[in-house]
Amino acid sequence: MTMHDDQVDVTAETVAALVREQFPQWSGKAIRLLPSTGTVNAIFRIGNDLSARFPLRPADAAEALASLKQEAQASAELAQVSRFPVPEPVALGNPGAGYPMPWSVQTWLPGTVASDADPSGSDTFAEDLAAFIADLREAETQGRLFDGEGRGGVLAHHDDWMAKCFEESKGLLDVPRLRQVWSHLRELPRTGADVMSHRDLIPGNVLVAGDRLSGVLDTGGFGPADRALDLVSAWHLLQPGPRAVLRQALDCDDLEWERGKAWAFEQAMGLVWYYVESNPTMSRMGRRTLDRILESME
Known part of the structure; x- marks a missing residue:
C-alpha cells in the first residue's frame, strides 16, 4: 500500500535489474521484498546475508547520495559501540532500471521485529534496551552537536x-486533552549536553529473540541529540513495570524522564493521523504510545 502521496515505487524486478547491472557478484541471489511497517525505505532481501534499502520519497540524486553516505558512516560508527548486533554498510548503488535515486546495501540481521513479537512485558528486555542506550550514551560525540533535523533539540x-497534528487528529483522538498535555510537555527545559543516540527506537527498528533484545535496525540516524531522546523507547516498547526497570537502569531523573515522554508524545501524535489508512500498524503504535503516556499522567 502507498504510504506517501509522492512515493516512488520499486519492484523486485527493478531490484534484480539493478543488482545485475551494478553488483553482478550477487546476480544469482534471490531477490525478495521484505514486508515491513517502515515508512522511509522499501527493503529487499538479496540472498540470505544482505538487504537493500530503497528510499520511498523522491529527492535530488546528489543530495540523496550524500545522505546515504552519511547514514553508512553513522551505522558503521554505531556498530563499533553497540554490544548488540546491528546492520553494517556493504555498498551504495546508483540510480538505474527506472529507479531514480541512489540506494544502499547492508548486512542482514535475523530476528523478529518487536512490533510482531511484543516484548513489552519483559523486565529482561527492558534491561537489554537500557544497556543498548547506555552503550550509545557512552560513545564520544567528538565535539558534534544536534544537527537540528527532526527530534532531539528544543521541544517548542x-x-x-504539533498544531498540524492536532488539526488532523480531530475525530480520531481527544484533541483538547492532548493539546493540554503538549502545553505542559513543550515547556520542559534542556539541562544536559547532547549524547550519542539512535534517534528512532520504535518497535519496527528493534529485533527480539524470545524475551531478549537481539538486534537494532535503522542505525543511520546515530548522532548527538537530547539525552532524553532514546527514552521514547520506554513508551513505544514497554509496559509500566519494565518501563520502571529501564528508568532505574539508566538512572533517569524526573526531568530527563519527562522529556523522553515529551519526545514520544511528539512522535506518536504524527503517526496516528498520517498513517491511519496507509500504515495501520504504525498508526496503532502511535495510539498505544499516547494511551501509555496519558495513563502515566493520571
Missing part, C-alpha cells in the same frame, strides 16, 4: 508540526 520548535 515542534509547535507548528
